[in-house]
Amino acid sequence: xxxxxxxxxxxxxxxxxxxxxxxxxxxxxxxxxxxxxxxxxxxxxxxxxxxxxxxxxxxxxxxxxxxxxxxxxxxxxxxxxxxxxxxxxxxxxxxxxxxxxxxxxxxxxxxxxxxxxxxxxxxxxxxxxxxxxxxxxxxxxxxxxxxxxxxxxxxxxxxxxxxxxxxxxxxxxxxxxxxxxxxxxxxxxxxxxxxxxxxxxxxxxxxxxxxxxxxxxxxxxxxxxxxxxxxxxxxxxxxxxxxxxxxxxxxxxxxxxxxxxxxxxxxxxxxxxxxxxxxxxxxxxxxxxxxxxxxxxxxxxxxxxxxxxxxxxxxxxxxxxxxxxxxxxxxxxxxxxxxxxxxxxxxxxxxxxxxxxxxxxxxxxxxxxxxxxxxxxxxxxxxxxxxxxxxxxxxxxxxxxxxxxxxxxxxxxxxxxxxxxxxxxxxxxxxxxxxxxxxxxxxxxxxxxxxxxxxxxxxxxxxxxxxxxxxxxxxxxxxxxxxxxxxxxxxxxxxxxxxxxxxxxxxxxxxxxxxxxxxxxxxxxxxxxxxxxxxxxxxxxxxxxxxxxxxxxxxxxxxxxxxxxxxxxxxxxxxxxxxxxxxxxxxxxxxxxxxxxxxxxxxxxxxxxxxxxxxxxxxxxxxxxxxxxxxxxxxxxxxxxxxxxxxxxxxxxxxxxxxxxxxxxxxxxxxxxxxxxxxxxxxxxxxxxxxxxxxxxxxxxxxxxxxxxxxxxxxxxxxxxxxxxxxxxxxxxxxxxxxxxxxxxxxxxxxxxxx
Numbered sequence: 001x002x003x004x005x006x007x008x009x010x011x012x013x014x015x016x017x018x019x020x021x022x023x024x025x026x027x028x029x030x031x032x033x034x035x036x037x038x039x040x041x042x043x044x045x046x047x048x049x050x051x052x053x054x055x056x057x058x059x060x061x062x063x064x065x066x067x068x069x070x071x072x073x074x075x076x077x078x079x080x081x082x083x084x085x086x087x088x089x090x091x092x093x094x095x096x097x098x099x100x101x102x103x104x105x106x107x108x109x110x111x112x113x114x115x116x117x118x119x120x121x122x123x124x125x126x127x128x129x130x131x132x133x134x135x136x137x138x139x140x141x142x143x144x145x146x147x148x149x150x151x152x153x154x155x156x157x158x159x160x161x162x163x164x165x166x167x168x169x170x171x172x173x174x175x176x177x178x179x180x181x182x183x184x185x186x187x188x189x190x191x192x193x194x195x196x197x198x199x200x201x202x203x204x205x206x207x208x209x210x211x212x213x214x215x216x217x218x219x220x221x222x223x224x225x226x227x228x229x230x231x232x233x234x235x236x237x238x239x240x241x242x243x244x245x246x247x248x249x250x251x252x253x254x255x256x257x258x259x260x261x262x263x264x265x266x267x268x269x270x271x272x273x274x275x276x277x278x279x280x281x282x283x284x285x286x287x288x289x290x291x292x293x294x295x296x297x298x299x300x301x302x303x304x305x306x307x308x309x310x311x312x313x314x315x316x317x318x319x320x321x322x323x324x325x326x327x328x329x330x331x332x333x334x335x336x337x338x339x340x341x342x343x344x345x346x347x348x349x350x351x352x353x354x355x356x357x358x359x360x361x362x363x364x365x366x367x368x369x370x371x372x373x374x375x376x377x378x379x380x381x382x383x384x385x386x387x388x389x390x391x392x393x394x395x396x397x398x399x400x401x402x403x404x405x406x407x408x409x410x411x412x413x414x415x416x417x418x419x420x421x422x423x424x425x426x427x428x429x430x431x432x433x434x435x436x437x438x439x440x441x442x443x444x445x446x447x448x449x450x451x452x453x454x455x456x457x458x459x460x461x462x463x464x465x466x467x468x469x470x471x472x473x474x475x476x477x478x479x480x481x482x483x484x485x486x487x488x489x490x491x492x493x494x495x496x497x498x499x500x501x502x503x504x505x506x507x508x509x510x511x512x513x514x515x516x517x518x519x520x521x522x523x524x525x526x527x528x529x530x531x532x533x534x535x536x537x538x539x540x541x542x543x544x545x546x547x548x549x550x551x552x553x554x555x556x557x558x559x560x561x562x563x564x565x566x567x568x569x570x571x572x573x574x575x576x577x578x579x580x581x582x583x584x585x586x587x588x589x590x591x592x593x594x595x596x597x598x599x600x601x602x603x604x605x606x607x608x609x610x611x612x613x614x615x616x617x618x619x620x621x622x623x624x625x626x627x628x629x630x631x632x633x634x635x636x637x638x639x640x641x642x643x644x645x646x647x648x649x650x651x652x653x654x655x656x657x658x659x660x661x662x663x664x665x666x667x668x669x670x671x672x673x674x675x676x677x678x679x680x681x682x683x684x685x686x687x688x689x690x691x692x693x694x695x696x697x698x699x700x701x702x703x704x705x706x707x708x709x710x711x712x713x714x715x716x717x718x719x720x721x722x723x724x725x726x727x728x729x730x731x732x733x734x735x736x737x738x739x740x741x742x743x744x745x746x747x748x749x750x751x752x753x754x755x
């Protein structure tokens with residue numbers, strides 16, 4: 001059964017549209033379970049009804065015409081309860097409803113299971129049999145398993161155009177959004193450009209071409225280059241391999257020289273598909289044939305075809321023709337947008353970002369905010385492989401994404417964009433005003449940065465310094481560890497730009513979702529693994545070079561502060577301080593006149609919260625890393641779209657942890673800053689003001705918005721609001737309350753599109 005399940009899921013994932021996907025499901029399930037009928041109903045959100053979308057066994061005329069209310073019939077009962085119904089004599093059940101056009105009166109046995117995706121009942125999968133008897137346990141568990149497995153695939157296909165189905169050549173429903181998660185504030189309207197990992201045949205998007213000859217030529221060159229590559233591999237390794245293994249090279253060459261793989265791809269190109277997409281479709285077709293075979297040896301040959309396809313694709317992607325030209329309104333779209341993908345595009349051409357994975361606190365969302373680019377994350381139902389070249393609208397406030405938005409939708413969002421522009425003009429007037437509450441409490445607002453290109457925007461935003469300089473960026477942009485002098489030059493440029501304002505530099509923080517290509521870290525659970533201070537303490541040679549570079553860069557400026565990431569014990573601080581003092585002493589011995597900087601630690605893991613007093617006794621300041629602290633306190637991977645809705649820095653547990661940090665720091669009179677997305681969230685900033693936070697650090701694009709909040713409330717009022725929130729037990733209630741407070745104060749434009 002497992003093999004059958006895999007085959008059905010693979011075929012559904014490869015379907016060209018929703019209609020074909022549903023036909024594959026009903027036919028595959030009917031055959032696998034040996035039942036007399038299988039049907040699938042999907043929930044029509046607009047009508048609030050269940051609509052029969054496909055059947056194998058009932059009358060085909062009922063497809064698209066049979067509609068049920070959620071309280072109607074046995075299928076409606078499954079959807080209403082969101083649980084299975086298994087009956088031996090269905091017509092005798094009080095909820096049974098007869099539809100003459102289906103021809104189902106002859107069936108006695110009924111089994112229906114809900115299709116649920118992200119807690120939402122998307123539809124009902126039903127099997128029926130002539131015999132008046134309940135389905136056995138194996139049948140029940142199989143249907144439940146397949147419904148659970150297919151829920152995501154159905155949601156993905158449905159996103160292309162709703163339950164009406166969508167042929168590839170048709171245009172998506174411009175009024176029906178795909179729901180993602182807010183990533184970076186703003187609204188982007190532009191042309192979708194799909195980016196995808198290199199040499200991954202399954203990630204290639206759909207794209208039409210008019211240059212048939214050019215695409216055919218590029219494909220033929222890629223095939224020739226692959227053939228030559230395999231011949232060289234055979235010559236190089238063949239004599240060292242057993243005869244059976246050597247045969248693999250011969251098999252690859254036969255496939256390249258035969259008509260099946262190459263000719264079918266050329267036919268698809270002649271039909272208007274670009275070379276990479278034509279190759280993808282041909283490889284999928286071949287793989288499906290092998291996967292359907294009973295013989296395990298033959299099934300394995302499917303992976304050989306897949307590997308060969310990736311090899312050809314690699315050469316196709318190396319072709320200069322494959323390099324994409326970006327329009328001036330590019331909206332970058334991908335399964336998992338990375339920082340590298342983002343920085344590959346000229347910033348002046350980048351209008352927005354839409355990623356199927358990730359959340360507001362993903363690294364790429366943070367970068368988008370720093371660049372002032374609207375972003376939607378976690379749009380996992382978006383049919384990425386089919387949207388290239390479409391007009392796309394991304395609402396970074398609500399997380400909604402529209403493909404080919406209707407005129408009405410575009411008109412509404414143009415109005416909101418105009419209001420946003422007006423709001424931005426109003427905010428600019430705050431740039432040179434102090435971040436001070438109505439009752440005179442000054443709360444310095446700092447910028448988070450990591451790129452030299454961020455210096456200008458940070459300064460023009462009115463930042464009073466840098467609250468978090470991410471030193472890993474210079475490491476990530478190179479193909480090797482930067483040397484001491486290279487680092488010194490980069491750090492000096494930042495320190496000089498902001499002098500005399502303070503610059504807090506965080507020591508190297510890699511691991512988790514920030515990998516260095518030349519220093520790979522492979523772990524089953526990277527977020528609980530080797531990262532941050534743990535790496536640098538095990539590699540003091542890397543740490544000492546960085547610390548020396550920081551200290552040298554600060555000579556004569558004295559505006560450097562150093563911050564230690566991922567601290568989970570006091571021993572880590574003690575060890576690190578020893579290394580810092582050693583580096584300082586070395587530089588003094590070498591004749592450098594350098595002042596030892598203030599030192600701080602990041603509070604971003606639960607153990608650090610409980611050790612606040614001990615840490616405060618050892619350092620000069622504390623900085624709460626709200627992104628990681630929220631992630632670790634709630635046990636929610638902030639890059640995982642499936643659980644991203646559970647990630648909220650306004651969770652009562654996070655607020656309670658911050659209160660405890662403030663209490664511990666006050667005992668030693670040490671200042672506390674909050675950096676990360678919580679600091680740049682106007683609603684959260686209001687709570688932090690009430691807690692008595694000493695400073696906030698955020699992306700430059702958020703700074704004026706938070707300054708507006710600071711200047712609109714007294715700390716006394718903010719404390720009262722904090723007291724109200726402390727009585728609440730869930731983040732949804734807290735956010736609604738705070739948004740309501742901001743709205744009443746005339747600051748609604750900070751939490752939604754428009755003013």
